[in-house]
Amino acid sequence: DAGVIQSPRHEVTEMGQEVTLRCKPISGHNSLFWYRQTMMRGLELLIYFNNNVPIDDSGMPEDRFSAKMPNASFSTLKIQPSEPRDSAVYFCASGLTGGASGVYGYTFGSGTRLTVV
Amino acid sequence: KQEVTQIPAALSVPEGENLVLNCSFTDSAIYNLQWFRQDPGKGLTSLLLIQSSQREQTSGRLNASLDKSSGRSTLYIAASQPGDSATYLCAVWGNTPLVFGKGTRLSVIA
Numbered sequence: 001d002a003g004v005i006q007s008p009r010h011e012v013t014e015m016g017q018e019v020t021l022r023c024k025p026i027s028g029h030n031s032l033f034w035y036r037q038t039m040m041r042g043l044e045l046l047i048y049f050n051n052n053v054p055i056d057d058s059g060m061p062e063d064r065f066s067a068k069m070p071n072a073s074f075s076t077l078k079i080q081p082s083e084p085r086d087s088a089v090y091f092c093a094s095g096l097t098g099g100a101s102g103v104y105g106y107t108f109g110s111g112t113r114l115t116v117v
Numbered sequence: 118k119q120e121v122t123q124i125p126a127a128l129s130v131p132e133g134e135n136l137v138l139n140c141s142f143t144d145s146a147i148y149n150l151q152w153f154r155q156d157p158g159k160g161l162t163s164l165l166l167i168q169s170s171q172r173e174q175t176s177g178r179l180n181a182s183l184d185k186s187s188g189r190s191t192l193y194i195a196a197s198q199p200g201d202s203a204t205y206l207c208a209v210w211g212n213t214p215l216v217f218g219k220g221t222r223l224s225v226i227a
Contacts, residue, residue, distance in 0.1 A: 031214075033214065033215065035215075042217055042218070042219040042220070043206070043208075043217040045213070045214060045215060045216070048214050056213070056214070091160060091161070093161075093215075105151070105163060105166050106151065106163065106215060107163065108153075108160045108161040108162075108163075109160055110159065110160040111159075111160050
């Protein structure tokens with residue numbers, strides 16, 4: 001298995017532009033997570049999908065951020081319009097949920113380093 | 118709201134030493150706890166996953182323990198090597214999926 005695949009690895013964009021980050025989870029995993037990592041705040045959960053349905057999006061900073069999971073093998077995180085404070089590393093992770101036991105392990109992608117100038 | 122704290126924030130040890138990294142969490146109602154390793158500029162690599170019903174997990178030179186009632190976990194690294202240098206992150210899954218601590222940055226000096 002190739003693991004969780006994220007694209008692009010690096011993205012530099014100008015303030016006000018739309019940015020789309022992509023994620024392909026591990027086949028068979030039914031949960032997908034988007035995280036943001038900064039030096040100041042560490043790793044923050046943005047949104048969590050289970051069986052392609054958004055379960056918890058309380059971490060999404062504001063309406064400029066949106067995420068979709070049209071099928072079990074693909075998800076996008078879109079920022080429109082982008083701002084310099086959105087600069088961070090964005091990670092996608094996938095896992096297999098097991099009812100009350102939570103998730104049986106998680107696998108992270110290599111991340112997308114976003115710089116908004 | 119679950120909060121995860123890791124102590125120390127940074128640690129530097131000579132090669133060969135045994136060391137302990139600490140993780141504490143405020144809400145003991147968790148399903149599992151996971152330790153990750155992150156190398157500079159890289160993603161997260163899972164090291165050990167402890168289910169809430171377990172007390173410890175071992176993998177090679179790594180041993181992680183979990184005391185759910187006191188809200189604590191430790192990661193023990195035996196005979197440290199320069200290749201162990203990285204940031205180690207603790208994360209818990211409870212009412213909120215995977216809440217992370219800010220990590221311990223470990224440097225093992227040859």
